[in-house]
Amino acid sequence: xxxxxxxxxxxxxxxxxxxxxxxxxxxxxxxxxxxxxxxxxxxxxxxxxxxxxxxxxxxxxxxxxxxxxxxxxxxxxxxxxx
Numbered sequence: 001x002x003x004x005x006x007x008x009x010x011x012x013x014x015x016x017x018x019x020x021x022x023x024x025x026x027x028x029x030x031x032x033x034x035x036x037x038x039x040x041x042x043x044x045x046x047x048x049x050x051x052x053x054x055x056x057x058x059x060x061x062x063x064x065x066x067x068x069x070x071x072x073x074x075x076x077x078x079x080x081x082x
Contacts, residue, residue, distance in 0.1 A: 018032040025032070 014033070014036065015029075018029050018036055021027075021035070022029045022032040027035075
């Protein structure tokens with residue numbers, strides 16, 4: 001497969017879908033492309049928020065504040081050298 005053909009095919013598919021949406025909703029193809037971009041952006045945002053809110057995937061925000069290092073625990077002299 002030649003490089004770059006995937007991106008070009010994706011662009012053509014999006015244009016075709018936008019044209020079909022424009023015909024169905026009686027709007028211009030540019031407006032349909034804007035609606036598609038907005039829908040993709042909202043979908044991406046919702047997936048990101050799901051990952052952030054899911055406690056099984058990430059840590060709880062309160063736990064992040066508690067994981068700080070206590071520097072008085074370090075008693076290694078080699079760490080104090082310049």
